[in-house]
Amino acid sequence: MSNGYTVLMSSLLSLSRAFDNQAEELSTTMSCTDLSTPDTGGSASTAALPDALQAASMTVGQLSAVIAGHGEKLGAACTKYRDAEESSTQLCQDVTSLITGK
Numbered sequence: 001m002s003n004g005y006t007v008l009m010s011s012l013l014s015l016s017r018a019f020d021n022q023a024e025e026l027s028t029t030m031s032c033t034d035l036s037t038p039d040t041g042g043s044a045s046t047a048a049l050p051d052a053l054q055a056a057s058m059t060v061g062q063l064s065a066v067i068a069g070h071g072e073k074l075g076a077a078c079t080k081y082r083d084a085e086e087s088s089t090q091l092c093q094d095v096t097s098l099i100t101g102k
Contacts, residue, residue: 007081020072
C-alpha cells in the first residue's frame with residue numbers, strides 16, 4: 001500500500017491483458033486497407049470517401065497503439081510489484097535466518 005492505493009496483483013494483470021486484447025481487437029476491426037467504397041451518388045463525396053476512411057483507419061490505429069501502450073505499462077507495473085514483493089519476502093527470510101541462526 002502506498003499513499004492510499006492498494007495494488008491487487010491479479011487485478012493489475014487482468015487489466016493489462018484486457019488492454020492488450022482490446023487494442024488487438026480494435027486494430028483488426030478497423031482495417032480499411034482493401035475496403036471498397038460505394039458510389040454515394042455525388043462525384044465529390046464518392047471521391048472523398050476513400051480518404052475519409054483511410055483517415056479514420058489511421059486514427060483508430062493510433063488509438064489502438066495508445067491502448068496497447070497502456071497495457072504494456074500495466075504489465076510492467078505488475079512485474080515491478082511482483083519483483084518487489086519477492087525481494088521483500090527474501091529479505092524477511094534472510095533477516096529471520098540471521099536472527100534465529102537457522
